[in-house]
Amino acid sequence: MAATDVLLRADAVTRRFGSFTAVDAVSLHVAPGEIVGLLGANGAGKTTLIRALLGLLLPTEGRVEAFGRTPDRTTRRRLGYVPQGLGLWPTLTVSENVSFASAAFGSVPPALDPALAAVGDRLVGEIGLGLQRQLAFAVALAHAPALLVLDEPTSGVEPQARARLWDTVHDQAELGTGVLVTTHYMQEAQQCDRLVLMSHGRAVAAGTERDIVGSTTACEVETAHWAEAFAALDRAGLPVTLTGRRVRLADTPPGTVRATLDTAGLTGEVREVPATLEEKMTVIDRAAAA
Incomplete structure (x- = not known):
């Protein structure tokens, strides 16, 4: 695939912490309009790889590119990120969180959907996890990013709310947004176009679900x-x-x-x-x- 067709790329990325290798020579790429699932058990190295891809951690070895260049503030403006911890301000209201994120990216605050609008004046720390995750998506999408990176976005969410969040992911992909999503829910693999499976810091399989299962x-x-x-x-x-x-x-x-x-x-x-x-x-x- 040509470099111009890739939004996010990792080439043989390794990240060590002292003598511990959290990510070991992992390669992957995300193109516009596709959903790439990064799967693996807790501790497989998914979050460390995500942080390296975002430029939050420097790779010990290998290379990371976002939009054809080393990740920096310029590439960050084209990217939406939902971390495991959601990245919200619990002591601000729902509406204030959206306004703050929009101001940081120089965009107009989007209209909240009815469920979030109904709690717009409440502190984020006082609303349920399902609404918090919905808000994290709204904040990540407020500046219309070309790339969406989601780290365990549905963890701890009940099935109906999980399905609604995946509807949002598919809507973004249909608009041409590239999506990289980590999960340890194997059933969510069916929502992805391609998969990269990690185990003990290594990428151990890649392709569609059918490719990976093969004749097993x-x-x-x-x-x-x-x-x-x-x-x-x-x-x-x-x-x-x-x-x-x-x-x-x-x-x-x-x-x-x-x-x-x-x-x-x-x-x-x-x-x-x-x-x-x-x-x-x-x-x-x-x-x-x-």
């Missing part, structure tokens, strides 16, 4: 004794999870599952099924930690 399979166990089956498989050190009352094991041969159940004196139907993205991530994490 899982075993699904259906048994009336699901709790006992889960416990037996867990004791055997297998990567076991629950979906409802069905026990699932990523990248595990059916024969291994059946043998473990037989040893525990348990019966059930064992079948091989396509793995989910979350199960693929489990496989990747186990390999990275080995």
Whole structure:
């Protein structure tokens, strides 16, 4: 992809803190109108990478570019950012937060949607988390940025509010805004055009959800004794999870599952099924930690 088609780029970015490597040679890019998901468990290095991409941390190695140049105040004016901590002033009102952000970027304060307008005179610290996240989006979008960077934007938000926030993300992408979003919710991967999976500071997979899962399979166990089956498989050190009352094991041969159940004196139907993205991530994490 040509440099002129890229809003944000990381080339082999590494960030160390003393002897600890938080980000290890990670590369990614974001183009106009696309949503790139940066996925990984807590502690995978997502936030550190985001801070390097924004110019808030200098890479130990590698290069970061925003709009074709090293991040600085000029590039910051074209970027909207929602950090994990939301970046709001809790002792200012909702309306004052929007006015302050707009003044900082030299833009006209946008009209608040009805839910925020109804609490416009209340201190931000006194409104619920869902409204705070909605406000953080409004503040980040107040100056019509060309690039939107969202760090865990839906964490702690109930499902309906989460869906509304994702509607906002898609609306921005349709307008041509590039979006980089971090999340540890694997189901939110379906909202993204491309994914970059991080584990232990490294980018361990990239592409669409289908690309990443590939041919990886899982075993699904259906048994009336699901709790006992889960416990037996867990004791055997297998990567076991629950979906409802069905026990699932990523990248595990059916024969291994059946043998473990037989040893525990348990019966059930064992079948091989396509793995989910979350199960693929489990496989990747186990390999990275080995």
